Amino acid sequence: MKVDNTKYKRILLKLSGEALMGKQNFGIDGDVVKFIAQEIKEIYDLGVQIGIVVGGGNIFRGVSESAKGMDRVSADYMGMLATVINSLALQNALETLGIPTRVQSAIEMRQVAEPFIRRRAIRHLEKGRVVIFGAGTGNPYFTTDTAATLRASEINADVVIKATKVDGVYDSDPMKNKNAVKFDTIKYIDVLTKGLKVMDSTAISMCMDNEIPIIVFDLFGKGNLKDIVLGRKVGTLVEGENDK
Template sequence: MPRPRFNRILLKLSGEVLMGPGQFGIDPDTVARVADEIKGAKEAGHELCIVVGGGNIFRGLAAAARGFERTSADYMGMLATVMNALAVQNALEQIGVDTRVQSAIPMNTVCEPFIKRRAERHMEKGRIVIFAAGTGNPYFTTDSAAALRAAEMNCDALFKGTSVDGVYDADPKKVPGAKRFDTVSFNHVLAADLKVMDASAVSLCRDNDIPIVVFNIREQGNLSQVLEGKGTATIVQNEGELIDASL
């Protein structure tokens, strides 16, 4: 079989995805469904690593706005991502997918510390690696962590699973006539301040030529569809590649 354009991918999951229909926390049925989709992508021949957010449990920036000291709030958010990573690991291993969790904040009793070469070795052995605790530093989001890990792991693309089916020129939930892009350049995203990922994450992907694929992870089966080039998504990439939007 020909090698797919996006063979090794980093999947960025927002913490909110794991809430399912709830308003807070982790919904086991939703996590199980997402795990099943990840398993399907692995069985299709893709190499995967994952970064999970923590907004379903604790969001550092929002807490700082309510009076928490920012550094402490961000560390609390990082710990929330570890909880989510363990939940995703548990769901994957229940369906026979071998995984490892690596945390940017060492906590050896529950997971491995992040070591790039060890993570690469796990992926070479067919394991899915889940990166937790963001970058390990305050003031950086899990979007930035996803871009950083995608670059470190030499990923072909960063897939961002969200609650919308791509990138729009305005918030589609508030503006009925918002236009969805099939492809859009990194520079346009930055110049127009399109809310894809934070600016540091977009810049890092641009500088390392790592396309960002934005799709709706809440729609069942959509990850496999997008990987096959059949689903609805937006590819954010450098200008010279905009003509080729095929996956």
């Protein structure tokens, strides 16, 4: 049932490729993809317009150990292709749940995805289709975090929601430091000056310039995504100096 009390009407969800592999060393865990699709369905049923950018680290990462000695540009293009594989896997899981979905690729590959066209993407969202943006920005040297903030800006998203394996932003790695302190809210500029690993600096700067808030949350907390779009406090909110 669609309701009107959602805080965010149009979102950009950023998923890491690593999230899709679950506890495996690489590849795609079908059960994890089904779980993610079910979480997305909960907010889709609320009438939220959903854009998604998914990484490719579970298959190939341009700056990983496996890419050592390889030309960076070639490695990055391989990483972009990996994101398309993940996009198609997520599309299949969503459509199995009856959610109409389109994959748009920044690299043209008409047999498997539409080319990215901003107006078409917005039209899909308005018609109630989930749009998955594959192949990053289509350019080397840019991460999928930057692709997410770029697409969020282009589709006029209300928020970038970054799914991670931890429940927010900490002052140090909570996996390594049991005394790490979690931030409920933090300013863009503080993320940059403190060198916190929320997103890369280009992505953070783009959100700051375009005044798009970022919410970092634990993807595997059931119902977290729904709570976020309903305006409940989940994870860490990254915002501007003038935001309350």
